[in-house]
Amino acid sequence: MPFYPPSWVPELPFDPPDHISISEFMLTEHYGRNPLGYSRSPFTCGLSGKHYSALEVKERTDYLARALAKELGWLPNEGSEYDKVIGVFSVNTLDTLPLAWATHQLGGIQSPANAAYSAAELEYQLKNSGAKILFTCLPLLATAQEAAQKAGIPKNRIYLLEVPTQVTGGKALPSGMKTVDDFIREGEKLPRLEPLNWKSGDGAKKTAFLCYSSGTSGLPKGVMISHRNVIANTLQIAAFEKPFRDTKKHPLNQSDYIENVLGLLPMSHIYGLVVICHASIYRGDGVIVLPKFDFATTLQAIQTYKINSLFLVPPIIILMTKNKEMLAKFDLSSVWTLFTGAAPLGKETAEDIQKIFPSWSIRQGYGLTETSTVVCSTSPDDIWFGSSGSLLPSIEAKIVTLEGNEVTGYDQPGELLVKSPAVVLGYLNNDKANKETFQDGYMRTGDEAIIRKGPKGHEHVFIVDRIKELIKVKGHQVAPAELEAHILTHPAVNDCAVIQVPDDDAGEVPKAFVVKSPSVGLEESDHVLARQIQKHVEEHKAKYKWIKGGIEFIDAIPKSPSGKILRRYLRDKEKETRRASGARL
Incomplete structure (x- = not known):
């Protein structure tokens, strides 16, 4: 039998639009986005404090799109999105997402690569995605240049995202290489681009992000994520958390609750890309960007910017439980919730971190690149350690045994299958994987799961492990x-x-x-x-x-x-x- 979200989970406020780009969804107020003028600065550098207001980010994105159109000869309504693939190989920066949204205004694709990649791994992604240009950053420039050369991307098509001097060690930018800021200064003097003239359905079938998923074996697969996929999951996350966030409204003027969140996780990974950089920004939150993990630097950023929500992964939480003395050196009183995903957080580790911070809501979510991230999530009002929470709105799930029989009750393990408007278009040029993964409207996750009824009477999803492992x-x-x-x-x-x-x-x-x-x-x-x-x-x-x-x-x-x-x-x-x-x- 199919499983659905609990009765307390609100429905989506409207069907995810299928005729607009992610850029229009994120940078206008037509689709429920928190008003730009009443939002926190979308991205603030956690090292230098540099930031731009939401209105400035919208303006910078527009200027960047104009300049890229001139530089590359890409016009919004000409050619396929696969003619306009931009590779990004960088640590987190203030302009990573504005670059993506500028690419979307041109009708193109951003393909973010793991900043830990070797030249050979990056070369594979550049070739497989068909990237025409590459944006990188100074610390990764040598690797980027080596990979780009082997992938056939010329030197004059490698550009730079700027990172704080604390990351570059004060090293000067190479002469003759264009940066995002150079493009924005050029774009300010250029005429406006024509808007995308998409018709109904275009946003649901056009790829916006080409992310790479490694799975448990074989070469990474290019996952084709549509504009509507990201829009849908952003709306799903916002709707799921709205009942609780409404209780945290300002007590005097009842304005919408907005907060600062930790932007440490890689923006190249679907968790950082959608949960942090789209869902948070859509709700008016501010992302405090850190380019890489350093324990003391992260704790200092939480203290300095009074971060409220920590988006983390289990290894960092484990590190926290093993270093109580370091935690005690910083004021973390602004934090109310810790959210973890990307890998299972054990019940024991959750209990350990809760003992250190009794007032924190320790929450967990589950999702995949192939579901444009979140499938289920813990509500702050219904926490059950070990659980990955309840299904988000507009998601339907099935549990199927290895023998192919559909589970009809609780506490019976099997493979988790998911149906959602956020399930992606498929894998790029990989018919075999598409046939194995996307069947009868469902996405086969490859994860063993169990549905259980929680202490408060709501259904929770427990992810056991990868079936192959x-x-x-x-x-x-x-x-x-x-x-x-x-x-x-x-x-x-x-x-x-x-x-x-x-x-x-x-x-x-x-x-x-x-x-x-x-x-x-x-x-x-x-x-x-x-x-x-x-x-x-x-x-x-x-x-x-x-x-x-x-x-x-x-x-x-x-x-x-x-x-x-x-x-x-x-x-x-x-x-x-x-x-x-x-x-x-």
Whole structure:
């Protein structure tokens, strides 16, 4: 049976429009956006304090679009969006989103790339997306130039997004390279562009962002995200949170509640791109932009800019729970909520951070690039640790067992399938993946989930783990994320990851890779410590979940910039080790 949002979740105020660009949706007040003149500065640099008002951002976006049109010969109503693909390889900047919205005014596509990419990885995305130009930043320039050359992008088509001197070390911009600010100064003197003359349906079928999703294997896939997809999820998030935000209105003049949010997560990742940079801005909030993660710098920004909402990922939350002394050095009293996504947050870790900050609402959401982000989210009024919350408006979900049978009740695991106006157009030039993922109007997530009824009577979604990464022990399914969350509660563990290894008797058994806490003394035996951690699991988990594959201590757990554990790298490492020793693969 299909599952729907709880009865308390309001419907969308109107159908997501399908005839406009994201730029028009975000920079005008025709579609419910918080009035520009009564919004916080959309983007403020958390290092320098530099910012532009919402009206200035609209103006800068328009000027940038005019100058790009002249520079590249791209006109709004000529050619396909795939003739106008702009690659972006940069840390977070004040102009990353205005550049995207300017591209949309030209009828083009922004393809954001992971700032941690190597030249070879960036080259692949530039070629696969068909990017014609590349915007980068000074710290990543050498990598960008190498990749662009191999992808056939000429030097005069590489441009710069400006970052604070704290990131560049005061290094001067290369002479002869144009920056976003150069384009904006040129565009101010140029005539207005003709508006997009889209008809009904164009916004639902034209790609706005081409983001790359790696999944659990193979090369990254280009995900075609339409204008309507982003608009829909922005409206879904806003509608879902409106009942609670309405209770936080100003007590005197009842003006709409607006706040400052943390803009630390990569704008190249769908979580940062839509949840932080579209949903927050649409509601009039201000994003405090940080180009990269530094623990002390992040805490300082929260204190300085009185940030109210923290959008984080589990590794940062784990770091917070392990460094209470550092937290105590900063005034974090402005914070009322911490929201996490991109990877599961264990119940134990949620409880740990709640003990440190009893007044915070610790919330979790779940989504994918293929759903233009959020599928379900925790309401501040209905928090249940371990849950990813309730379905957002206009979302329908099904749970299907591995045998293909549809689940009809609670507490029955299976693959989560999602139907939503935010489900994307598909994968670029990948018919095989499209057929496997998008079926009968639903998107197959590849994640095992369970629907449960919460303490307040509302349905909650629990994400167990990626189906491909579940460990099969004598027919039992073991979720790595569950074991990781428990192992992290051991005081000697700073970080960990769990994978499956072959076993003659059980088929597979769990093996843990562990990063030791700095508090562990050099004199302590690895063998003794490993046995203590195994016993910690054995005292709390069923026998088939015990770490019988052993524990290996390593320096760092491989993770994506969004905090997702890259278990495939550990599986490859394990295979090489076993191959060298002659053990079973």
